[in-house]
Amino acid sequence: MFPRPTPVPPPEERALVHPDVDRAFIGALVRDFYGRVRADARLGPIFAAEIQGDWNPHLEKMTDFWCSVILKNGAYSGRPVPAHVRLKQVQESDFDIWLGLFRQTAEARCPPGVAEIFIDRAERIARSLKLAMFFRLERPSAG
Ligand code: HEM
Numbered sequence: 512m513f514p515r516p517t518p519v520p521p522p523e524e525r526a527l528v529h530p531d532v533d534r535a536f537i538g539a540l541v542r543d544f545y546g547r548v549r550a551d552a553r554l555g556p557i558f559a560a561e562i563q564g565d566w567n568p569h570l571e572k573m574t575d576f577w578c579s580v581i582l583k584n585g586a587y588s589g590r591p592v593p594a595h596v597r598l599k600q601v602q603e604s605d606f607d608i609w610l611g612l613f614r615q616t617a618e619a620r621c622p623p624g625v626a627e628i629f630i631d632r633a634e635r636i637a638r639s640l641k642l643a644m645f646f647r648l649e650r651p652s653a654g
Pocket of ligand 1: 558636
């Protein structure tokens with residue numbers, strides 16, 4: 512009566528994005544990306560206000576996150592939406608800067624065909640974060 516859920520193949524049967532794309536690759540990409548973010552005039556101060564001192568816990572968390580997204584290995588179990596909704600200084604246009612830096616990093620580091628996969632995922636997730644952060648139904652005007 513109900514459609515059966517598509518069975519999820521065990522990890523060893525899932526197609527690899529690319530043989531070079533493993534946790535070490537993703538960790539290096541994440542570190543390169545956040546190096547660019549920290550050097551950016553607009554995003555740098557936003558992150559500096561949130562992450563004081565040791566960046567490693569954030570970089571490891573983001574490596575887990577991207578491993579979950581790309582390798583589908585379940586490494587990340589956090590909640591991105593509340594982590595961003597509380598960032599009151601972030602504007603919608605900041606996501607264009609974030610995505611531009613992410614695109615530059617992915618294109619610089621990825622084997623052929625792989626940057627597009629990272630960028631596509633980042634754009635989809637950015638869209639849902641932006642909806643959670645900025646979408647408001649217009650209130651009907653009084654009177
Ligand atoms: C202008 C855009 C963005 C800004 C300013 C921003 C900023 C931040 C900050 C300050 C944190 C908290 C760092 C910490 O305390 O560990 C964070 C966490 C995080 N961000 Fe973003 N972010 C942006 C866009 C994105 C996008 C597009 C993604 C995904 C594609 C993303 C994924 C994450 C994840 C997974 C976390 C960890 C959440 C958790 O589990 O605590 N962010 N972000």
